[in-house]
Amino acid sequence: AQSVTQPDIHITVSEGASLELRCNYSYGATPYLFWYVQSPGQGLQLLLKYFSGDTLVQGIKGFEAEFKRSQSSFNLRKPSVHWSDAAEYFCAVEVRSNDYKLSFGAGTTVTVRA
Amino acid sequence: DVKVTQSSRYLVKRTGEKVFLECVQDMDHENMFWYRQDPGLGLRLIYFSYDVKMKEKGDIPEGYSVSREKKERFSLILESASTNQTSMYLCASRTPGIQRGYTFGSGTRLTVV
Structure with a gap:
């Protein structure tokens, strides 16, 4: 069965420090991968996505993610975190069987301390 | 850009009521989805639809049904609401092709009392 795992439930990071969020997937074919962010009380916003090509993907808000097929991972990074x-x-994988659907990990909550 | 609109931001319903959650997208997309979001569980797929009158069960369809009579509108129905259906419900629409992606509505916070 296909699945998406985000091993870290909660991460606390200091403002200005780097951030890395882990995502592992279990899926037979080459996946289409997404990272979304949800601020408190807000909807889901797409940060970046990977379909093919260059395995290092740039997104909005200074985020990037790297696809590693050998590790079945798609980790999200930011060099310097802001309080915002x-x-x-949420990491998500597009699953293609009879049709398309998006399967999500359980999410990682990021707290930024001053 | 795609706009996905959920008709209600907050709803409070009584146990046993029939509840309708409405979702509308403005790009003539074929694929639409209903998820529920609970702390620690992420987003779980309830139902999805790939065309008018076509639907498929997701991972947690029990207690729910859906309706898609027009391409732009996808409704989630709780036949007899129960307290364990208190949750945040998110609708999404899929953009195909090169611009492939999923756009989400702002969500409906449903409380069943």
Whole structure:
């Protein structure tokens, strides 16, 4: 069965420090991968996506993610975190069987301390 | 850009009521989805639709049904609401092709009392 795992439920990081959020997937074919962010009380916003080509993907708000096929991973990074990055982050995989659907990880909550 | 609109931001319903959650997209997309979001569980797929009158069960369809009579509108129905259906419900629409992606509505916070 296809699945998406975000191993870290909660991460606390200091403002200005780097951030890395982990995502592992279990899926037979080459996946289409997404990272979304949800700020408190807000909807889901797409940060970036990977379909093919260059395995390092740039997104909005200074985020990037790297696809590693050998590790079945799609980790999200940001070199220097701002207080406004405090949010919940979701990794998702587009699953293709009879049709398309998006399967999500359980999410990682990021707290930013001053 | 795609706009996905959920008709209600907050709803409070009584146990046993029939509840309708409405979702509308403005790009003539074929694929639409209903998810529920609960702390620690992420987003779980309830139902999805790939065309008018076509629907498929997601991972947690029990207690729910859906309706898609027009391409732009996808409704989630709780036949007899129960307290364990208190949750945040999110609708999404899929953009195909090169611009492939999923756009989400702002969500409906449903409380069943």
